[in-house]
Amino acid sequence: MKRVIQTLAALALGGAIIGASIVGFGLYNVSAGEGHFPGVRWLFHTTFQQSVRLRAPGPEERPDDITHPDRVALGALHFKSACAFCHALPGQSQSATARAMEPPPPHITDAIPGWEAPELFWIIKEGVKMTGMPHWPAPGRGDEIWSVVAYLTALPDAEAQIALTGEGRGRARCAQCHGEAGKSRNSYIPRLDLLTPGQIAEALRQYRGGQRASGIMQEAAAQLSDSQIAALAQKYGSPKAPQRQADPAPEAESSGARLAQHGSGDVPACTACHGPGRRADAPIAPLLAGQSQAYLEVQLKLWREGQRGGGERAKVMRKAAQDLNDDDIEALAAWFSGLAAE
Template sequence: MSRLRVIAVTLAAAAGIAALAGAAVVFLGLYNTSAKSGHWAITGWVLHTTFENAVELRAPPPKAVPDDLEDPALIELGARHFDSACRMCHASPGQVAGATVRAMVPPPPQIERATANWQPAEMHWIVEQGVKMSGMPAWPAEGRGDEVWAVVAFLSAVKRGLGPADYATLTEPSPQGYCAGCHGRQGTVRAPRLDILSPEYIATALRAYRTGARPSGIMAHAISQVDPAADARLAADLSDLPPAPRDENGQAPAADAEAIARTGSIDIPACLSCHGPGNRNPLIPSLDGQVRAYLEQQLFLWRDGRRGGGARAVLMHEAADALTDVQIRALAAYFAERGVPDRNDPE
């Protein structure tokens, strides 16, 4: 028998033995899957090292990190989502998770430890993608990496030293309920105003978030906390919420912003023809006085084909398709500054 043939037979025999051993492990239950038995030390090292290298390889480039991660409003939005969706596993700053969570294999790292060794781009990849063979889920909305930066802004603040008192202030419950924590007067100026929207429009949006027709990881989690049977009543209550404080750091509208808002075509109406003060259709949202950052985000989503929900989704995509980044920011600032009477302010 030639040397090459001996090597081939040996390798085939080894592969066969490995296959039999693997089958025995799978079908005879030889591998102990009990969480109490934990991992071998070498197994834990291999998994964590693989995880670290996978994140480093796949994280967005540093130039993809937004410039506004230290914006208090963005940090607050991320903190409120973390408090509702993530705190049960990672605990809040200065606190520890419950005994049941600490018994997980592997246990989720406490929030200060979880943020200590990662850069913002790497945090973004972890939050958006999740981690296999752990309890860390992926972001619950496909294609909404833009939302993840709010959580990254909060995590980065924790890394910089955000403590228990700061966290308590950021996540203080609203007396007007769970939704008002972001959308009410105590809420973040990054969340949209609801007092300028009709109950019919809000109810439609809630259904779209619930079904995934309008993808949003933040709202997918928020709506999961609400009984579907309560959507109509909730929509009516939300339209009566007092608005969050105005964003005093917003940019001034560009000189040509109104011209952009008034420009349309035979196939695509101008922004103001549908969203202007003459709008009487409750399913078309009013934009006057809406939050600038929110308007920017939605226009980018429409333009990039990542926004769904509503009967006019195709029209809105076509209307935003040709807008440049500069025009989108100009339009957002223009409508935000048009303003509406605030019926909730005391006279």
């Protein structure tokens, strides 16, 4: 028994010395041009697969609206802007640079088979070490990640891809998401024509600086200059939003209308700042009337969970939303979205 222990100890010491030599003297060639030793690629890929399957969320966390066309379209546009450089789009070939990576990123049509939606969510959220696959840049924005998963699980053919994102490579244009003149028809994307130029400019600066978390908008705003932000804000914003907030609210008896207009013991009246019938003296808050229900629900949940930042108003909204339950949020979003947008 003693000899066995001595043998095992000697093997362990020998292995440690070999490992230290490989690391300390740089004996392992890390050149991407050389590739891995035989068997190493299999070892890494198998480790990757098993790690994802162990840690992926359960199927119950998959949202019910994962197949919604608006969610698919939002994911497609972001994928074109941020992911297609490595993985390409359906019907397109990968760039020479992407193919020269080690390991090479799989073409998007080859990357999806074999993975379930929760596993794709985990990969996009967490990224993968030593592959060039980054983690999602905005913590707490699972709603955005699920939109990318929605696109991947409904991966279209080349013709459908063009219908979703337009022809060619490169970043999606602002209007492809937010609509011409800012009048987005996608229920997961805000209408910019309901915001003032100042509100749009402030949001873009916060996305650019990382004070406001969004993996989609941080990517879109990262390289915008101050002059570009000012031009975009003037192009898409409307100076008439504050005037509309002063209009009287229509009569309604729904739970959303009562909560929005009168609040509760723990929740202040939303309309005091956002209108209609606005009466607060604080800086003009965004106009909510006419924004989509899905978008408003997401934003209220982000406020409630402390995941949305951006200036002094963030403190006010986090406090206002912290006592809202899911039914309250649904009712508020339904009432505001049902108000006339024009």
